[in-house]
Amino acid sequence: MKTTIQTTMIGVLLLAGGMATTWAEPGSAPARLTWFLKLFDADGNGVLDEEERQAAKEYLRKKREEVIAEWDKDGDGKLSGKEIAALRQHIREKIRAKRYERFLEIAGEDKLISEEEFAAMPVFAERDPDKVAKLFGFLDRDDDGQLSFREFLLHFRRHR
Ligand SMILES: [Ca+2]
Numbered sequence: 001m002k003t004t005i006q007t008t009m010i011g012v013l014l015l016a017g018g019m020a021t022t023w024a025e026p027g028s029a030p031a032r033l034t035w036f037l038k039l040f041d042a043d044g045n046g047v048l049d050e051e052e053r054q055a056a057k058e059y060l061r062k063k064r065e066e067v068i069a070e071w072d073k074d075g076d077g078k079l080s081g082k083e084i085a086a087l088r089q090h091i092r093e094k095i096r097a098k099r100y101e102r103f104l105e106i107a108g109e110d111k112l113i114s115e116e117e118f119a120a121m122p123v124f125a126e127r128d129p130d131k132v133a134k135l136f137g138f139l140d141r142d143d144d145g146q147l148s149f150r151e152f153l154l155h156f157r158r159h160r
């Protein structure tokens with residue numbers, strides 16, 4: 001449960017910063033965390049020293065309070081299971097909306113992702129083209145050579 005809440009908090013922070021559009025293995029919590037911590041790695045040496053850790057903690061604490069204030073609907077100062085469920089639902093919807101936006105960017109006017117459009121995604125720039133083609137085949141469940149939004153979403157599920 002604790003892990004779930006922490007993951008949720010990271011999701012909130014990313015959304016708060018408008019960073020959910022970043023395409024860094026979006027489904028993977030460790031990748032998101034790494035990326036988040038990089039924000040505070042002021043001197044860029046790859047680890048957080050004491051000051052940087054303090055800044056990250058302070059930011060987390062502040063955001064956490066803001067989130068609780070917004071979602072504590074009954075005003076008891078805590079988030080109940082029901083309130084957390086509402087927050088998670090909200091986050092899921094926001095993430096889905098962001099993904100749809102991203103999908104449309106890749107898919108273009110036809111609202112379908114072709115294999116060429118898929119392979120041109122920046123995240124695959126360094127990848128083995130055969131593996132990218134295989135992934136496309138895996139996601140294209142109905143084998144029509146295009147990814148619908150529903151098929152595109154499978155990509156995120158794979159990393160959970
Ligand atoms: Ca409450």
Ligand SMILES: [Ca+2]
Pocket residue numbers: 106107108109110111112113114117
């Ligand atoms: Ca297209």
Ligand SMILES: [Ca+2]
Pocket residue numbers: 140141142143144145146147148151
């Ligand atoms: Ca398809």
